Amino acid sequence: IEKIQEAAGNGRTAFSFEYFPPKTEEGVENLFERMDRMVAHGPSFCDITWGAGGSTADLTLEIANRMQNMVCVETMMHLTCTNMPVEKIDHALETIKSNGIQNVLALRGDPPHGQDKFVQVEGGFACALDLVQHIRAKYGDYFGITVAGYPEAHPDAIQSEEGATLEAYSNDLAYLKRKVDAGADLIVTQLFYDTDIFLKFVNDCRQIGITCPIVPGIMPINNYKGFLRMAGFCKTKIPSEITAALDPIKDNEEAVKQYGIHLGTEMCKKILASGIKTLHLYTLNMDKSALGILMNLGLIEEYKVSRPLPWRPATNVFRVKEDVRPI
């Protein structure tokens, strides 16, 4: 958060990149090569996901360590409660603490593979709120804590194509406020494709007294089927103009990618015009779309293939405790 605020204080827009743990060793090495190139553009932080149900725990911990100490970028590790008794949660937190990582995205997590509903494991937590409370109680101010926000409400709260009812949406928002009141410093949102919905969500959060920065999660459309699958899973509304634009090009992968960059650029322009100065890019471990959007926005100058020397270890923490200004 300090890094985001520092950028805003200097009139700059802060951006960040999210990655997930690849399945093979070769994939991991490719990811680090790509990450190195992307980090040269100066993201405020980069984050690495925690595989569904804790499936990538060891790899996520290893990648987070390498990001912080070898790629030298401020690193945030995702951590979920699924299949995690408190001892395992603490093992993960102690590990990243000893590696100098100070940022955690605290999540409940989805149900384990093959199950419909989230089940609290014995000796574990029921929701992200429990995890935030635990981190603050046990680790004080050491960690900067981020939580997930849902501009269209969490999928569990959405029972029809129309989206969440007003009541379900309001309950979701009230619960988000409890996560922030329990000690979260930053909100990163679920992906969305209707920018007005995101802007309304930010406004609604402000109305109920959520003052921390709310960072829009932008997922560029890279691939038609992948986009439909992800939007379906998250119950994300797809505006009709996006469906209409994609329909004639859906079998042309390159055209879909180009459209994804165009759409991401337009969405970000609108968000930035509203005064929000932070963007979080779900990279899906790819560089072209995320960097293409940032280049179109004039936030990065050129496609650097290697990072400038000398390298400097990332030492700053990106959180503040008091007087968090809404950005």
Ligand code: FAD
């Ligand atoms: P919570 O904040 O606990 O909320 C889940 C839902 O339950 C909400 O509808 C909330 O309103 C309701 N709820 C829960 N507890 C209460 C309560 N006590 N009172 C009232 N309502 C309550 N998943 C992964 O497995 N790994 C990842 O790395 C990962 N990264 C993510 C990153 C982002 C930015 C986002 C948005 C999601 C990510 N997810 C990840 C998915 C996430 O784990 C799922 O969406 C999960 O179903 C909910 O997690 P949460 O932290 O939002 O849960």
